[in-house]
Amino acid sequence: MINKIVQNMAEAMAGIRDGSVVLIGGFGSIGQPNALIDGLIEQGAKDLTVVANNAGVGHVGLARLLETGRVRKIVCSFPRTADPVVFEKLWRAGRIELEVVPQGTMAERMRAAGAGIPAFYTPTAVGTALAEGKEEREIRGRKYILEDALAGDVALIEAWEADRWGNLTYKSSARNFNPVMATAAKTTIVQAQHIVELGALDPEKVATPGIFVSRVLHVPYGEPTVT
């Protein structure tokens, strides 16, 4: 019997290595898998590259991970938030590398990794500082730049419902980066608010099919706070 549901955080985090590329879901704090991030801190992997839309707020979740000094580089679209104190300090001190990527390019680069597309052309960022060093090409009269797929070793994902095959649904705008990151990593680890019986999810409504999921941990944390 396939059963991707793990019983504790240690099982969920098993095998994450130093130097891993870790994709972390969420847009701001909504859909961000804070319990798994805490588990990763506990687990101790270091020299990480983190891919996430934001760079953490206050001293919790992603910010707390950065604060441990285990993140060598962050790839994100918007490191600036209401309270990005941890990231800003590290960045100003030159203790973390930053790759700023347009939000849609970031999503598409991960989609490409999950879809077996090694590189694609895009109009986004043409003629801007973020196109520097990238191949530019005119196609049918318009200029584009070439962007590479962005794959993860591990994805940390937050979902609303999950079954033992790893089928997932999300709640409202908490979907955001989670489904695409699930497709882009070798190992996808999910924290789910609700565990449901196999067959309880409408086959027309599954947002991430279990094929993209490695492990599911039940984390009924309640309501997120916006930060």
Place this chain on the structure above:
Amino acid sequence: MINKIVQNMAEAMAGIRDGSVVLIGGFGSIGQPNALIDGLIEQGAKDLTVVANNAGVGHVGLARLLETGRVRKIVCSFPRTADPVVFEKLWRAGRIELEVVPQGTMAERMRAAGAGIPAFYTPTAVGTALAEGKEEREIRGRKYILEDALAGDVALIEAWEADRWGNLTYKSSARNFNPVMATAAKTTIVQAQHIVELGALDPEKVATPGIFVSRVLHVPYGEPTVT
């Protein structure tokens, strides 16, 4: 009030021009919008390029459209079926142009068109006859070919439910090419089995959001037959 539901076939087909690229949904006859194809025949546009996974069966639907002689070229992955008599005759007589595209490349080329990606690299067809004339490039140690986006002037789509904003659901495997074609055409025309009130569709379950839909015609035709 936004209302994409049209009252008759003439309204649905209005403005389709000679020389159009027409994307036609379906995999075999499942999810194939046969009523709209008949409407297109009635409408009379000619010199068409049709993009569809198959090339029609017997003398109905897509096969009937080919039989009218209005299709200059067909782009498809699998023109061979149990009874492809119409297409085979035309093709042997040199009266229709055929571009055979791997099924996944066909889907991805339309997805690219809908997603603003003009071209992408893919491993599919590398080293085969279908890669002839295409740019080959080695990326991170593997060979890929460059494929162009494939856009339509018109898409003909079959859906299960539709509301007045054009939000759509599909039934089972009748989803197939329909959602991706809906994103890839300037004008997307839908035949829907059921028209529902705005708000009746679960926001987490909408498979094609109305932004990709131009017109919806109610066609409660009942059950398809496999051919």
Place this chain on the structure above:
Amino acid sequence: MNTMVKDSVETLPACQPLTRRQIAERLARDIPEGWYVNLGIGAPLQVADYVPPEREVIFQSENGILGMGPAPAPHEINRWLINAGKQYVTLRTGGSYMHHADSFALIRGGHLDLCVLGAFQVAENGDIANWATTTDSAPAVGGAMDLAAGTPRLWVLMEHTTKTGESRLVRRCSYPLTAIGVVKRVYTNLAVLDVTPDGFAVREMVPGLTLAALQEVTDAPLRLTAT
């Protein structure tokens, strides 16, 4: 015209510059029913407040909401439903959710009718600079480059000058670019201007203002729209 520093708006004779809310209200009047619209974070988000609910305009938020509604009453907050500005919002009847890759595919694919962004500068060739001014804090681009490059109709909502009186409508942007040649129209506290192949054309000015006086506070050369 050779200096960036112009007379500040406050010294303009006999006219009442619009407040930010009034600019939003003015812009909202030009959005017809049925358009799909993305409003950038900050001032542009206020535009939604001036589109009456009976005029169906469908707002998209790049974090995966199509059909975004106004802020919820405090007791009706869905804590998983935020907009791109990370404020609680609602979903309109008929709205739906999608993941980030699909959301930016929609944006990059040119499916929106309109995007409204704020900006530091707009150049007479349609270039926009809205994401970075200094290198003091970490660069943060978010979805601005995707929206600017992807949407066929980009309008900018901004003050005509900076607080120190420098024109934001310039011959060439001095700040880092967001996208090149994409702005179609600018709504400021003093005027509405089209970007044309011949530069800025003034469509309307606040009552009492003259073209000569507007030119005094504008770096780029202005002319009246041909009527």
Place this chain on the structure above:
Amino acid sequence: MNTMVKDSVETLPACQPLTRRQIAERLARDIPEGWYVNLGIGAPLQVADYVPPEREVIFQSENGILGMGPAPAPHEINRWLINAGKQYVTLRTGGSYMHHADSFALIRGGHLDLCVLGAFQVAENGDIANWATTTDSAPAVGGAMDLAAGTPRLWVLMEHTTKTGESRLVRRCSYPLTAIGVVKRVYTNLAVLDVTPDGFAVREMVPGLTLAALQEVTDAPLRLTAT
């Protein structure tokens, strides 16, 4: 070894070649629980019949089904649910649907554990030819190239020789290629063979068959797997 025409299988001494169903049964034994598997149309589809339901193997059909179940009873047919071979199928509990672009993103992205295809020829370097033999009828590739290029583990199920006794295991394919260097293992009516950097290695043969006798009906050179 210099001619394609070999002694036909019928002349082999003292052994009973497997029927097609028996090859499918043999192959099914090597699929462990938990694998995601695509079975090509034709003979490979029969493999599903020999995986007992209690061993959870998840079958994908490229027309958008993940978790495909067996053929339905006649009174339980869902007419919108067909497999890639256009036969009625069922959805297993836990299964889900996706559109064609997502389905082939899954395939091309290498997420399947196994794909089983039929073939006309397999070469000792892993090349496969399975989509075209003559130019008599219109070429039809379907999803074969995507499956062959995208799946990390490709097994071929085929007769060892053609009806006229020509070997299907060859030094170099003479028919048009489907993909290059991708086949990992071949199951025939006479043997199971791995494709290795040193060519075909025989894992097992039907009882009574010798390597010398197998070599007699095989164009490519054979050796036994090192044990």
